[in-house]
Amino acid sequence: MFPNRTTVEDIENAAALAEVQGRSLWASARARFMRNKAAVVSLIVLILVAAFALFGGFFAQWERDFVDFSLMGRNAHLGVPSFETGHYFGTDNSGRDLFARTVQGTGISLMVGIVGAMVAVLVGTLYGATAGYFGGRVDGIMMRIVDVLMSIPFMFVLILMLVIFGRSILMLFIGIGLISWLDMARIARGQTLTIKNKEFVEVAVATGVHPLRIILRHIIPNLLGIVVVYATLLVPNMIIFESFISFLGLGVQEPNTSLGALISEGAGTMQYGTLWQLLFPLFFFVLTIFAFFFVGDGLRDALDPKDR
């Protein structure tokens, strides 16, 4: 069910098309979004967090995998966050620079969230639009499959997979890709059911346009608003999901790290007086999740006015 290259390009073209033809719609949505102060502030925060993940490494005084053995056993006194030592966020339990580690962890967590959302957008939208457009028996079978997949406890199955096929970021992405599209497929199907009875679709059918082309050119551009909203709300959920698995030590492996893994390490050592090891990753985690939720809410209000 993975779309090939040409369909991906088609979707991109379709998005561009929608933007050009429906400028007033998108412009008014932008105006509505800009009026929502919490959403605008969150967007700025998100840009800052992304900049931190991308460029924060240039400001780190220490390599992220450099272990400072002189701190061994004296972490609570010498590893404290300070500007003089260059450990802005202090050091972690093994004497590595926590600033560099947090930069890396934020980057990986963001990447996991965005990959999950992208899979949801590509697979889920196409799947849902196809099921909704054809309707009848095709719809029944396709949606029954989604129902069956939804009632499987995926966290457990994913852990089973991580254990059996080895723990790696790739396996994690596959696992997240497997579940993230289910909700999106349902949402896209529901919207398609209302769109497919509109006149412009009837005209397309009457003039003999190929069904696949109708889905790509006429249905999906009209789904974009709701898809964007749910994709934005999906990103934080995927970040939480990944953090949960990394927290258990089954997700991202050393020397890579993610916010979940860092929170887990920090929580494990908090009784030794090294509280910064928990609080810095936790701060970035909470900030990122918050910002995504607010931007998602703002986008929903902007793109889906009837839901207000």
Add this chain to the structure above:
Amino acid sequence: MFSFVVRRLMVAVPTLLILVVLSFVLMYAAPGGPFNSERPLPPEVLANIQAKYGLDQPFWKRITDYIWGVVAHFDFGPSFKFKDRSVNDIIAQGFPVTLTYGFWSFVLATVVGVTLGTAAAIKQNSWLDYLAVGFSVGAQVLPNFVMAPILLLVFTLWLGWLPGGGWNGGEWPYLIMPVIALSTSYMASIARIMRSSMLEVLNTNFIRTAQAKGIPMRRVILRHAMKPAILPLLSYLGPAFVGMITGSVVIDAFFSTGGIGTFFVNSAFSRDYSVMMGITILVGALTILFNLVVDILYAWIDPKIRY
């Protein structure tokens, strides 16, 4: 109604079968067996062990034996790592613990969430409403693995009010922090869903009619508004329940409560496939059962559903 239940069961049973087959195939496809260790065993010994656990049988024989064992005797087979324990023993030890704090978390999240959401909707734009909205926005970013260390830090390390872990037969001081850590984010979601659906219902004509007839507000809410308002919440309760059982993995790691999560994670690290499969299938069966109950409840409450 009866035929509706039967029809839903016809979907539930194959779903469960798919889950059993899926996890079995995953285990079968695993490179290396559970008895491959650093120091290779002599081939005769390995052959004996494999014969004991039935690993020398062909694939179809093993899978039919396994499914038959699960379905007919509720027997998940022996553990690969603990020689004297079966998967059933391990489940029997951990599952009551998980169910206990899972149940209380579920009750707490639902009762507080529904009450808070309803109160916020009735007194829209009051301080109570802002408090509820603020809480439900704030608690969204506090999943169990964030709540647990914060609670431990405050109530055990700083204040010293509650024990930092252990189970002790489920006495209430040991129960408080697991339940709060597990229920907070769900409480927030339930309150938010309840608030918006209650607001929607309160703006409908039949509620205005009921009020115009002079029925006391209390009665209008409880008798007229509650039933339609709670419907959107019902479909959320299934995933929430699953999330709480899954969260047991984190709760057990933090509070050493010894629930099913401990065994799941331990078996994940020691590659004890039979225990992992047993727990996965059990949780899957519970999920499917719970969704079934929710669906039936939905059909029973909502007269618009055709069955």
